[in-house]
Amino acid sequence: MSFIQINNLHVHYPVRGGFFNSVIDQVYAVDGISMEFEKGKTYGLVGESGCGKSTTGKAIIGLERITSGSIFYEGENVTNKRRSRKSAFNRDVQMIFQDSHSSLNPRKRVKDIIAEPIRNFLKLTPKEEERKISELLEIVGMPEDAKFKYPHEFSGGQKQRLGIARAIATNPKLIIADEPVSALDLSVQAQVLNFMKDIQNEFRLSYLFISHDLGVVKHMCDHISIMYKGRFVEIGTKYDIYNHPQHIYTKRLLSAIPGGSPIGREKRKRERIRVEQHYKAEHKNYFDENDRVFDLKPISKTHSVAAASISKGGK
Ligand SMILES: Nc1ncnc2c1ncn2[C@@H]1O[C@H](COP(=O)(O)OP(=O)(O)OP(=O)(O)O)[C@@H](O)[C@H]1O
DSSP: OEEEEEEEEEEEEEEEETTTTEEEEEEEEEEEEEEEEETTOEEEEEOSTTSSHHHHHHHHHTSSOOSEEEEEETTEEOTTOTTSTTOHHHHHEEEEOSOHHHHSOTTSOHHHHHHHHHHHHOOOOHHHHHHHHHHHHHHTTOOGGGGGSOGGGSOHHHHHHHHHHHHTTTOOSEEEEESTTTTSOHHHHHHHHHHHHHHHHHHTOEEEEEESOHHHHHHHOSEEEEEETTEEEEEEEHHHHHHSOOSHHHHHHHHTOOOSOHHHHHHHHHHHHHHHHHHHHHOGGGBOTTSOBOOOOOOSSOOGGGGGGSOSSOO
16 A cells, blocks of 8 residues: 555746746646655666656655646645655655765764754654654664764765764655765765665665666665656666666667666667667657657557556656
């Protein structure tokens, strides 16, 4: 059973210009997507830069205003409700960012950074708060004395752990992780990802894992949505997406994953060319004069699990 439902979400940004600085156009950053979250599962949101991944995450958590569509949390409509800071949704949905350095206030000590959500959402005495902070630092594998330090005194991986400690302070049910490891070295990436998996099992957390890295997504996610120009072009389980991709855009993303033997690469390239020729023959209108895809149709029939949630707003 899903506990969060996102229905036909749109986030459009006005583009201003002209003499009166009036609205002359719109950026359709998120253009009609739907998804559902079940407890304890990880959902991947994948696509190239600018396709609308971060905007989706920020809109869900309330950092971007939703143009239209709705978000339901345990049966209640919580769309654009960020301002009521104490609502259960704001307590139970937290976010971790790619750039832990700028998301941790450099002028605050770690204990005050981690205490922020605790003070907003939980009523604890100073003693209980102190104990909770020590507990959280222990969970993320940081020493007790980290409390009194400032963010610049930590490495990238350690800062990401502090960001996670802050995110889990209110015992959330969903964490939106926006490229949480892409700024880290490969070895540190693995540590942070494995740690995220450990706490997921411990706290029955769900993740919305935003990434352009299909290798990392494969490691982390149960369900994956492939995003292109603000829409989902394909949705499926990890198995479906990696073993039976349906949409040409998914196939393109997968064939761009580095690695594999040169023989394998050659074979994948031949398969990609074959698939593209077939797709082009069927969708002539979607290619411009330079043979570049300029629009992609969501596939009409997607993988069974998520068939019902594919974007309804697609043209
Ligand atoms: N505040 C804003 N005002 C206007 N346009 C915006 C704003 N924020 C994002 N956009 C535009 O919305 C689109 C989606 O941006 P978004 O940051 O969600 O993409 P993304 O898939 O997360 O990219 P990346 O992987 O590079 O972070 C882009 O075209 C971007 O330029």
